[in-house]
Amino acid sequence: MEVLTPSIEQAQRTLCDVATGDIIVGTVFTPRSGQMPARMKSVHEVSQFLEDLTGRDYAVVSRKNIHHIDYSSLVTWIRDTVGDSDLATVVDELISDGRAFGMLSGEVKEVLSDRVRQCERVLGPSLTEEGLE
Amino acid sequence: MANGYIGKILTIDLTTQEVGEIETAKYESWGGGEGMAAAIYWDLAEDKTLTDGTDPRNIIQIMTSPLTGTFAPSAGGRVRVSYVGLWGWPVGYLTGSLIGGRLGSMIKFAGWDGVVITGKSETPVWINVIQDKVTFENATDLWDLDTWETQEFIWSDVMERELGEWNYLGTGRDDGRTTQRPAIITTGPSAEKYGPWSALIHDAGQAAGQGGSGGVFASKNLKALSIYGTGGVEIADPTGLMEARQWVRGFSASGNLDDLKTTAMSVPMGSSQGVAAVGYPEGMKARVHGCSGCIRNCKGRTERKMGNESRCLDFLWYSSFDMAAHKGAKTDAVLVGCDQVQRLGINSYPMMSTVLWLKALYENGILGVGKQIESSLPYDLIGEEEFAVALTEAIAYNLDIGADLALGLWQCATKWGRLEEDVASGWLPLQASGYVHHYDARHETEWGWGNLFQERDHNMHDFNYFVFWAPTIWGLMGMEPEVSAERMAEIISSKMVPFNDDPNLIDHSDEGIYSDSMIKLVRWHTYYQKYYKESLVFCDYTYADFINPYGENMEGVTPKAEEWLTEAVTAKGEKFEDGIALGRKIYNLERAIWTLQGRHRDTEVYGEYNYNPSAAPFGLATYEAPYTVPMRIDGEWVYKSTNSRSLDKVKVEDFKTRYYAAEGWDETNGWPTRATLEELGLDYIADELESYGKLGA
Numbered sequence: 001m002e003v004l005t006p007s008i009e010q011a012q013r014t015l016c017d018v019a020t021g022d023i024i025v026g027t028v029f030t031p032r033s034g035q036m037p038a039r040m041k042s043v044h045e046v047s048q049f050l051e052d053l054t055g056r057d058y059a060v061v062s063r064k065n066i067h068h069i070d071y072s073s074l075v076t077w078i079r080d081t082v083g084d085s086d087l088a089t090v091v092d093e094l095i096s097d098g099r100a101f102g103m104l105s106g107e108v109k110e111v112l113s114d115r116v117r118q119c120e121r122v123l124g125p126s127l128t129e130e131g132l133e
Numbered sequence: 134m135a136n137g138y139i140g141k142i143l144t145i146d147l148t149t150q151e152v153g154e155i156e157t158a159k160y161e162s163w164g165g166g167e168g169m170a171a172a173i174y175w176d177l178a179e180d181k182t183l184t185d186g187t188d189p190r191n192i193i194q195i196m197t198s199p200l201t202g203t204f205a206p207s208a209g210g211r212v213r214v215s216y217v218g219l220w221g222w223p224v225g226y227l228t229g230s231l232i233g234g235r236l237g238s239m240i241k242f243a244g245w246d247g248v249v250i251t252g253k254s255e256t257p258v259w260i261n262v263i264q265d266k267v268t269f270e271n272a273t274d275l276w277d278l279d280t281w282e283t284q285e286f287i288w289s290d291v292m293e294r295e296l297g298e299w300n301y302l303g304t305g306r307d308d309g310r311t312t313q314r315p316a317i318i319t320t321g322p323s324a325e326k327y328g329p330w331s332a333l334i335h336d337a338g339q340a341a342g343q344g345g346s347g348g349v350f351a352s353k354n355l356k357a358l359s360i361y362g363t364g365g366v367e368i369a370d371p372t373g374l375m376e377a378r379q380w381v382r383g384f385s386a387s388g389n390l391d392d393l394k395t396t397a398m399s400v401p402m403g404s405s406q407g408v409a410a411v412g413y414p415e416g417m418k419a420r421v422h423g424c425s426g427c428i429r430n431c432k433g434r435t436e437r438k439m440g441n442e443s444r445c446l447d448f449l450w451y452s453s454f455d456m457a458a459h460k461g462a463k464t465d466a467v468l469v470g471c472d473q474v475q476r477l478g479i480n481s482y483p484m485m486s487t488v489l490w491l492k493a494l495y496e497n498g499i500l501g502v503g504k505q506i507e508s509s510l511p512y513d514l515i516g517e518e519e520f521a522v523a524l525t526e527a528i529a530y531n532l533d534i535g536a537d538l539a540l541g542l543w544q545c546a547t548k549w550g551r552l553e554e555d556v557a558s559g560w561l562p563l564q565a566s567g568y569v570h571h572y573d574a575r576h577e578t579e580w581g582w583g584n585l586f587q588e589r590d591h592n593m594h595d596f597n598y599f600v601f602w603a604p605t606i607w608g609l610m611g612m613e614p615e616v617s618a619e620r621m622a623e624i625i626s627s628k629m630v631p632f633n634d635d636p637n638l639i640d641h642s643d644e645g646i647y648s649d650s651m652i653k654l655v656r657w658h659t660y661y662q663k664y665y666k667e668s669l670v671f672c673d674y675t676y677a678d679f680i681n682p683y684g685e686n687m688e689g690v691t692p693k694a695e696e697w698l699t700e701a702v703t704a705k706g707e708k709f710e711d712g713i714a715l716g717r718k719i720y721n722l723e724r725a726i727w728t729l730q731g732r733h734r735d736t737e738v739y740g741e742y743n744y745n746p747s748a749a750p751f752g753l754a755t756y757e758a759p760y761t762v763p764m765r766i767d768g769e770w771v772y773k774s775t776n777s778r779s780l781d782k783v784k785v786e787d788f789k790t791r792y793y794a795a796e797g798w799d800e801t802n803g804w805p806t807r808a809t810l811e812e813l814g815l816d817y818i819a820d821e822l823e824s825y826g827k828l829g830a
Contacts, residue, residue, distance in 0.1 A: 020496050021496075027758035028452075028453055028456065029605070029606075029609070029758070030411055030449060031411075031602055031606055032594070032598055032602050033411065033444075033445045033446075033449060034445070034446065034449050034571075035758060036449060036452065036453035036485065037453060037489070038453055038456060038457055039457055040457070045460065045461075048460045048461040049461050053610075054610070064411075065411065066606070066609055066610075067461070068609060068758055068759075070758070099611060100608065100609060100610060100611025100612075101608075101609045101610070101611075101759075102609050102610035102611055103610070103611040
């Protein structure tokens, strides 16, 4: 499912940093070492945080961290805090098939990244350069 | 008979500068390490009720095991440091910390099974042990040096020649020569200023971290201990030891480089070398590094000499902040944070919780310039190198809020009037005994129970890898579990002698965490820890090895490895269950000491956040990450996430009552009883507890 092209106002909202109290928190799992919170304030940061990895990446030789975010919380956060209901709907549909977190991580990352690029195109270089905070 | 022991323990009285010996044979029945140290403490302590770790009567013991200095894999390079600590709540209990590297083996090579340090020096000193010769050196000019500078100074002072050249430790031809450097354990700069945080550091990043070991050193005007030796360790069956080592190696990644298993079940023996690399920024080159005689070599030395020999929380304390500040990338900030704690000799374990707590206070307008808690640290630069340096130096040099933090976290929170509120909310997650949350007692309850009934975060991963990490990774990544929950329960239970007739030991269901089976698991875990991990000093990163991808039917090396390796060294005919029984004895001895120090059922309590399902264990984190564990539901074993679960206070108290009963302790106060102590051959301890009015009924 494609996300509708946003309006300028919507694009600005989607690219904005949220207020400190409205951040979304993910978890970095370092297998066999510990868990750490990862605090993100924009869709862009979430898109960078998520990784496109497979189960094989967590095998004995690779020692990768797992960057986890709760998808249900993410959908709620995008819709209610960021204010991008179109994007929230697309992510919600994507995760609705019940696949495991890691099997969806790359796809969710791609959707978020696409949305960020889409918004940047709508705003154009002059608007994004002004800063949206 | 050659049995892994050297035969003598070095005693050093800092007050009189007298040096002596204890015959190891007198304490051999306690194994080594923690067991031996507790027994010696019982005999030597002038006042067993002592709870102030800075009191000159405190005793520091650095004890090896018969396996130290041998080729026993993931055991030969380890040693345990024991002392009355500075961090614990409500008082400093007899505690300690294990340390790797070369220290333990060098103590043995110098001709000692351990070092016992008493008294207090009038002036700053460092102790120079070369073989059997001990001298007291002036440390006035070293007192403000960091741990790396101190070691560089002592190396240059002690060694005749550069590293790698032959150094002669005597005047005669056969007095011994070595290409090694002395092994040094040292505090950071003026460690008395941040005693509870102060770790003893050896080489670049080996640390005895918890409990303020460096602060205890500093309180005695002791900067460092340097040990240099060229001897060896005679063992009972060298061929048997090498056979056992090769057998164990067959279960490790390093023994299977042509057949590396691509498995999430790479725990713990099976995991690969250079695990520390997970802490480095992407693409950083390093070579693997390990403690003496290790087959796993989990640490690293890097191309840019940053993060050397560090791992786990040394990196983790700052890496999430680094990544948050740098669009998900790890940068040099994590390495700067890592090296700061190593150079300053700061225990890295509470650092992450500290930053999260400060961040929560700052972002909620409680901490900062002109705020309720005045501070001008650069909180807007959390994640950058500047903040890592500013915070660690604030603690070490008592700058800004550092003087308060340096007291210890629960002490600092008390001073700020925030203890109750912030522990209840989880902003400051003090799980038990004043130690911060490591793994979550609400989910991985065996970790929590172990902490509740002991004096510190026990930091024992024996079950953690299997019951949490592997199922959680499988679940997160949609991988087919390599062993079913039922098979995992079967394998692990079968290895937990003498409780191996109970198939439900690892049941982490809502009922299972309070069950009699869980009581057995907690007891076994503590006994195993006390003897095999902390007395014989088998490394926590490797043992216990319950499940292993290289094992037949996925079975790991425990308990065969522990029994075989110990027997090859000592030839005592000791069975694995004998070791578990000895672990129980050591635990009861320590329990008696803690009882005299004031420990009571009423002090064995969880931080309030554990009873609150919405409390965030780490500052502002939401609590939605999966915590997948094995459990039995309606007779079927499954892996299931337990997130949003909290503990039930009534059930916790009931568990305590039944646990004390199972241990043979007084249910009303948790004190050992005469019957139990006499059963363990500890009649003399029962007598002394009785004389203090602290014998359980």
